[in-house]
Every structure is written in structure tokens, then in C-alpha cells.
Amino acid sequence: MTEFDISLVTRRATSEERRARLTNASFGSGFTEHMVSLQWSVSRGWHSGKVTAYQPLSMDPATVGLHYGQVVFEGLKAYRTADGRSAVFRPEAHAERFQRSARRLMMPELPVATFVRAAEHLVSADADWVPEEPERSLYLRPVLFASETALALRPAEEFTFLLFAFVTERFFADARPVTVWADREYVRASPGGTGAAKCAGNYAASYAAQARAAAQGCDQVVWLDAQQRRWVEELGGMNIFFVQGKGSAAQLVTPPSSGTILPGVTRDTLLTLAATRGWAVEERPVSIDEWCEGCRSGRITEVFACGTAAQVSPVGAVRSADGGWTVGEGKPGPVTLQLADLLDGIHRGRRADPHGWMHYV
Numbered sequence: 260m261t262e263f264d265i266s267l268v269t270r271r272a273t274s275e276e277r278r279a280r281l282t283n284a285s286f287g288s289g290f291t292e293h294m295v296s297l298q299w300s301v302s303r304g305w306h307s308g309k310v311t312a313y314q315p316l317s318m319d320p321a322t323v324g325l326h327y328g329q330v331v332f333e334g335l336k337a338y339r340t341a342d343g344r345s346a347v348f349r350p351e352a353h354a355e356r357f358q359r360s361a362r363r364l365m366m367p368e369l370p371v372a373t374f375v376r377a378a379e380h381l382v383s384a385d386a387d388w389v390p391e392e393p394e395r396s397l398y399l400r401p402v403l404f405a406s407e408t409a410l411a412l413r414p415a416e417e418f419t420f421l422l423f424a425f426v427t428e429r430f431f432a433d434a435r436p437v438t439v440w441a442d443r444e445y446v447r448a449s450p451g452g453t454g455a456a457k458c459a460g461n462y463a464a465s466y467a468a469q470a471r472a473a474a475q476g477c478d479q480v481v482w483l484d485a486q487q488r489r490w491v492e493e494l495g496g497m498n499i500f501f502v503q504g505k506g507s508a509a510q511l512v513t514p515p516s517s518g519t520i521l522p523g524v525t526r527d528t529l530l531t532l533a534a535t536r537g538w539a540v541e542e543r544p545v546s547i548d549e550w551c552e553g554c555r556s557g558r559i560t561e562v563f564a565c566g567t568a569a570q571v572s573p574v575g576a577v578r579s580a581d582g583g584w585t586v587g588e589g590k591p592g593p594v595t596l597q598l599a600d601l602l603d604g605i606h607r608g609r610r611a612d613p614h615g616w617m618h619y620v
Contacts, residue, residue: 261297261373263308268293268384277388281426286568291385291397294423295377298406299367301416308373310380313423323415324404330459331360332402334567335524337382337389337424337620340608345382345389346617347399348606350375352524357401360456365414366403374401375618377422382620390426393607398427398568429570436575436590437564439479439494440472441547443580446485447493447519454492454519462496469495475578479564483547484519491545492519494564497572498526501545502561502594503553509560509594510539525565525602531614532601538594550577554584561592571599 272280272292281289290313298307324330335353340346354374361368378399382389389397401422405415445468448454453461465480472480479495492514493499498521501512511533516522533540553559554577562574573591577584591599604610605617 260370260376261305261308263295263297263310263376263380265310265380265384267309267311269312270384270387272387274387284426286427287398287425289426291388291424291426293381293384294421295381296422297369297373297377297420299418299420305367305369305373305420308377310384318406319408321408321410322405323407323410326410327405327412327415328458328460329364329366329405329415329418330402331357331364331366331404331457332400332459333357333360333457335378335399335401336567336606337378337397337399338606338608338617339389339391340606340617340619342608344608344619345386345397346608346619347375347378347382348618349524349528349616350378350618352527353401356457356522356524357403360458361403363453363456364458366405367418369403369420377401377420378618379620381422381424385424386620388424388426393603394428395426396606397424399424427568429568429572436573436586437478438476438576438578439481439574440475440477441481441483441577441579442468442471443483443488444468445471445480446488447482449485450518452519455516455521457521465496477578481547481577489546489548490514491547491550493521494574496521497564497566497569498523499562499564499574500526500529501550501553501559502563502592503558505560505593507537510541511594512541512543512545514545515542523566525567525570528602528616529565529571529598532598536597536601547579551584554586560587561595562586563591563595563598571595571602 354371358368406419407415407417468480484490575589
């Protein structure tokens with residue numbers, strides 16, 4: 260396993276200074292004190308791992324990642340558990356997805372053990388930043404980019420891995436049901452493309468559709484398939500679930516994790532949790548027309564999105580150029596609330612973790 264030099268780790272901020280830095284900090288801005296870095300080259304492989312103070316980078320104008328988009332990233336969280344310890348949720352699963360993203364963009368695959376070790380070092384160095392408040396967590400952002408300075412149109416031969424963190428609340432902080440816009444013009448991904456990879460270009464390409472959704476008074480955009488503009492794929496940067504029926508007879512349906520859909524770690528977690536609760540789960544295509552008809556007939560009783568940032572977020576209403584509809588009663592349903600509580604309970608150490616998802620640091 261690659262070693263990391265931790266001799267440069269410092270602890271500077273007092274509790275008062277941390278509180279001041281986090282006051283009014285929006286999502287993705289309350290950064291902690293340290294970061295992890297690691298280099299890769301064709302001749303040396305992974306090397307020069309270290310933990311340092313969080314600091315700006317010095318980059319050559321010809322850095323390949325700036326021009327050709329060889330950039331992938333991840334998002335995972337560390338939590339303060341009920342016994343006061345810090346734990347990272349499913350780092351191995353995120354490491355494996357990080358590898359798949361890198362593979363798709365012809366980038367070196369960081370070993371799972373090295374990824375996990377980097378997360379351990381960062382959470383240990385910034386242990387005081389892992390929040391105790393029940394609505395807060397420490398969001399870890401690993402990123403890998405082509406750092407070679409040669410603009411030949413080929414895969415780069417030098418790469419930089421970084422890992423840093425910020426304190427965050429839920430993405431939708433007030434936990435209200437979101438309103439979504441079903442967009443039939445823009446698409447997130449096409450068959451054979453990079454939809455299943457967590458790469459930078461996918462997110463920049465989503466801004467125009469998200470801006471249109473916001474202009475329609477919606478919180479997020481519903482992505483439909485690229486070929487027919489018919490099949491529901493994702494919700495913004497999150498996976499989506501449909502609940503049919505109620506109580507013990509409820510069934511959860513989610514679009515299959517194909518090459519155009521990012522295979523979410525939270526999605527996989529909820530599929531497992533739902534099955535342990537006795538709810539039937541099914542992965543199959545769901546059309547936008549089925550969603551509309553199902554809500555109007557009462558067959559679809561709840562809809563929610565899920566992801567590392569959003570956790571479990573209920574969907575209350577859908578709008579589109581053809582009209583709109585309400586999901587259930589327009590408020591969080593019982594299945595959504597139970598799954599959200601189960602997930603949060605595992606994160607916070609209030610519930611059993613039979614799958615060993617929490618990695619204590």
C-alpha cells in the first residue's frame with residue numbers, strides 16, 4: 260500500500276475559529292484544515308503521498324485536465340456517531356466506483372486500500388471538524404485529474420489525486436419535498452457515453468437544464484433517456500425511487516443502473532435496507548407517463564431521490580411543459596421517512612450495522 264507522509268499535519272483552528280468559518284457557509288464552502296495528495300506517473304506508479312494544510316494548487320496553463328477533461332471525483336461522508344467516534348460510510352464502495360470512473364476515462368485506478376487509507380488520514384487530521392449536530396456531517400471530496408503538461412491528444416501520463424473535506428448540512432436542508440422539472444430537451448447521458456462515470460464534464464453539462472428547472476420554480480431536473488425522451492433515469496445528481504402501494508405491501512421500483520445512470524452507493528444501500536424491512540424491490544425502467552398515471556391513479560404513493568449529499572429526499576410534485584402532477588399528498592410518505600430514519604440511524608450509530616458499512620477512524 261502507498262504510504263503517506265503525515266509529518267506536515269498541524270492543528271490550528273480553535274473551536275471558536277471553526278465555528279466562525281462555518282457560520283453561513285453554504286454547501287461546498289466550509290472547508291477544513293487539511294488535504295491529502297498523491298501523484299501517479301507511468302514510470303513510478305503511485306507515489307509522494309502526503310497530508311498537508313489545505314492550500315491552493317500551482318498549475319501549468321497546459322495541464323491536461325484543464326483542456327481534455329480527464330477529471331473524475333467522488334463524494335462520501337464521515338459522521339460523528341452516538342459514542343463520540345468518527346466513521347466514514349462505505350468508503351470501499353466509493354473507492355470501487357472511483358476506480359470504475361477512472362477506468363472509463365483511461366486514468367490510473369487508485370487501489371481501494373489506498374483510497375480508504377487516504378480517507379482515514381484526512382478524517383484523523385481533521386477529527387475536530389466532524390460535527391456533532393444531527394443535521395451535519397463531514398463531506399469528503401476525492402478528485403483525480405490529469406496533471407501532465409503536454410497537450411498531445413492522448414491519455415495523460417501523469418495524474419494528481421487530492422482528498423479534502425467540508426462540513427455540510429443536508430443538500431436540501433429543510434427536508435421539505437422537492438418539486439422537479441421533467442425536461443424533454445436536454446439529456447444527461449447517452450448509451451455508450453460516460454453516464455455511469457462520476458466525471459467532471461457530466462456536471463457542467465447539466466447546468467443549462469438545472470437553470471431551466473429553476474426558472475420553472477423547481478428544485479431539480481428529471482433526466483429522461485437520450486433516445487426516446489420517455490424513460491426516467493435520474494433526478495439531478497441523484498438516483499430515484501418510486502413507491503407503489505402502502506404499508507407492508509409497498510413495493511420499491513428504481514430504474515436499472517445501466518451505462519447511462521450513475522450507480523449510487525446510497526441507492527445500493529437503500530435497496531438492501533428496503534429488502535430487510537420486507538418491502539419488495541424491483542429494478543426496471545419507469546416511463547414519465549407511468550409516473551404521471553401512477554400518481555393520478557394512486558398506484559404510485561411516494562417518490563424520493565437519494566444520494567450522498569441529499570441522503571433521502573422526498574419528491575412532492577412534478578412539472579413539465581405538458582403540465583404537472585402531485586405525488587401522493589405532496590408530503591413525505593411513510594416508506595420514505597422510515598428509510599431515511601434507518602439510514603441516518605446507521606450513520607449516527609443509533610442502529611445496528613450488520614453489513615459493516617461504517618468504517619471507524
